[in-house]
């Protein structure tokens with residue numbers, strides 16, 4: 484059974500159709516990644532799922548007493564405001580010392596408890612924000628570009644960590660990412676959004692193809708996978724559909740944008 488069921492959702496701002504006819508399901512134990520170009524409507528869709536935006540049409544059904552943990556894109560804290568990680572965690576939800584330590588321990592950051600949030604590295608900040616979102620013991624964890632400001636090695640660690648959290652808490656995870664290839668390391672369902680859903684699918688078998696590893700020659704290349712999907716249209720630069728075609732299956736190593744014609 485789904486935790487969240489999105490049905491024919493559309494969100495229109497003025498004359499701008501930002502999210503158009505989107506249907507998707509979020510299930511316990513599954514990691515879903517939203518990919519798509521800037522301005523494609525990813526954050527808007529997430530806000531609607533969080534209940535922060537009323538859809539123009541369509542429905543979002545949430546399972547009863549659904550607990551959602553949300554990790555925003557950025558931490559906005561006045562740099563002159565003294566704040567330890569412990570105090571920052573206390574602002575999230577009612578939690579005991581043990582809860583806070585356990586959340587930090589889940590993200591491998593227990594040693595940061597007494598440290599100032601202003602002195603954290605990019606990767607440490609993301610871990611602490613992740614720990615904060617875990618304090619509500621969420622059924623659904625929503626992460627808006629969790630790997631922002633984290634270097635490539637840190638990103639691989641972060642995605643592995645998210646997969647571990649999914650296993651440990653048994654929650655569903657919905658995240659936005661711009662890095663298709665790294666995200667493949669820890670995703671069950673990929674949804675490619677360009678206002679409407681262009682394509683969606685499961686990551687396929689991890690590729691051992693030498694040319695694939697050569698193409699993405701980074702640490703953790705063995706984690707890279709590709710996914711297959713059908714894409715039956717092209718977009719112009721603004722994301723408008725300009726040419727509906729018969730189904731095309733992507734092949735390993737082929738660039739998604741070669742089919743899309745858009746810049747995603």
Ligand SMILES: Nc1ncnc2c1ncn2[C@@H]1O[C@H](COP(=O)(O)OP(=O)(O)OP(=O)(O)O)[C@@H](O)[C@H]1O
Nearest residue numbers: 496497499501519520521522523524525526527528
């Ligand atoms: N409250 C609003 N009123 C009017 N337009 C909005 C509003 N919120 C978002 N938009 C517009 O909707 C479009 C989609 O924005 P959104 O932030 O959802 O995109 P995104 O896919 O998350 O982009 P990015 O990858 O750049 O973060 C943008 O053109 C944005 O300007």
